[in-house]
Amino acid sequence: MTDVQAVVRPAANTTPTGWGVLAVVCGALFLEGIDIAMLNVAVPAIAADIGLATSDAHWVISAYVLAYGGFMIFGGRTADLLGRRRTFLVALAVFVAFSGLGGIADDAWVLVVARFVTGATAGFMTPAGFSLLTTSFPEGPLRDRALAIYGAIGAGGFTLGVVAGGFLTDAGWRWVFFAPVIVGAALWIAGRAVIRPDAAPELPRRGFDLGGAITLTSAMVALIYGVVALGEGHDVVTGIAAFVAAAVLLGAFVAIERRVRDPLLRLSVLREGLLLRSSAAGLLFIGAFFAFQFLITLYLQEFRGWSPVATGLAFAVMGLDMILAPLVTHRLVKRFGNAPVMVAGLLAGAVAFALALRIDGSWGYLDLLPSLLLIGVMFALVYGPLAAAATAGLDESEHGVAGGIVYTAFQFGAALGVSVATIALVNGHAADAGWTDYRRALLVPAIAAALALAMGISTWVRGRQAAVVPR
Helix, strand or coil, rough: CHHHHHHHHCCCCCCCHHHHHHHHHHHHHHHHHHHHHHHHHHHHHHHHCCCCCCCHHHHHHHHHHHHHHHHHHHHHHHHHCCHHHHHHHHHHHHHHHHHHHHHHHHCCCHHHHHHHHHHHHHHHHHHHHHHHHHHCCCCHHHHHHHHHHHHHHHHHHHHHHHHHHHHHHHCCCCHHHHHHEEEEHHHHHHHHHHHCCCCCCCCCCCCCCHHHHHHHHHHHHHHHHHHHHHHHCCCHHHHHHHHHHHHHHHHHHHHHHCCCCCCCHHHCCCCCCCHHHHHHHHHHHHHHHHHHHHHHHHHHHHHHHCCHHHHHHHHHHHHHHHHHHHHHHHHHHHHHHHHHHHHHHHHHHHHHHHHHHHHCCCCCCHHHHHHHHHHHHHHHHHHHHHHHHHHHHCHHHHHHHHHHHHHHHHHHHHHHHHHHHHHHCCCHHHCCCHHHHHHCCCHHHHHHHHHHHHHHHHHHHHHHHHHHHCC
């Protein structure tokens, strides 16, 4: 073990303080989930009020997603090296400050910059919080239970944020920014009280891998930007150029990581345990969900004429996972293991999205209800076990960067799912789409969910093979 690993590894903690850490990091993940979900509902009102052109309104969302996904691995490694508590609390403080700036913004460029910085700080906060959780509980039933709760709260942020966004937008869109300020400030105070102080930070002997950080972060931003640009359908050349830039930057990153003594990302970690397979399953699973939520939101509001509040309330039933996960998931994991439970959840998701392919022009809440309930089951059984499987067998000194990889996959999956769904839905012209167009576009989440299920089964098989290999 290196000197750095010895410094950053905390002792496993199963005292009430550990559950306090869980409460704080769950609150932060929920905050990030509702933040992006509320903005999805509020964007039209924001654009109309501050004079943001319809063609550019998506940047209120896209700026956040670009930075969130781009800085995630960098943020995870920073937490591993400089201290998880330190990284988490600093990032949360900046998140709160720039959320407030977004709430008082009167110019579009100020709002977009505020969203980019907020996304970047979330990219530090999420992997730092994830590694705080995994290093506060020893590997086994306690960690599995904590991760099940963590996953349920995170997924609940996505679903309940839509409901909150509808009500807050009715009260005034600026509350969509001010509400996270209030919640985030309370979490920061609680975090300072319950999270143990970090050991003194100690950078690698040859310094921080700045070249790796710059090339990887730039590559991730370029890659997600390319997906967003192609999803718009009218910026194909820019999207292709972004993909080319991302490929060049990733090549430079790999070259740098092979030469430096203390890399930002130890490339061999991708071959260890189930990290790569779990992340791929997570990319497809989140991509399927965001594509489905995007399409059904448009179907209900643009095609069926529902209000934002009514649409949000329809999705609220997916919050079932916040009840199921803490009560059931950890018990299933204890009996069957993380990978089988994850596969069961991915199967529930595949069935949910397949059922939605029956959609026609008269569908209402009761027609959608079976799919919405199954999605709640999917999140309850997938989110926590997937995260646990991803870190299985990895040293705790790399849990931050492992969390960064998993949540980068989630963000890329979200951007990819929405972009492909947009292309499938009459190239994004939702106002002109008929129910047959929605049925065709819903093939996107159905196919993604089927691929996620296949990848989940592969993860399960790989885990069983590794378990019987003599060490």
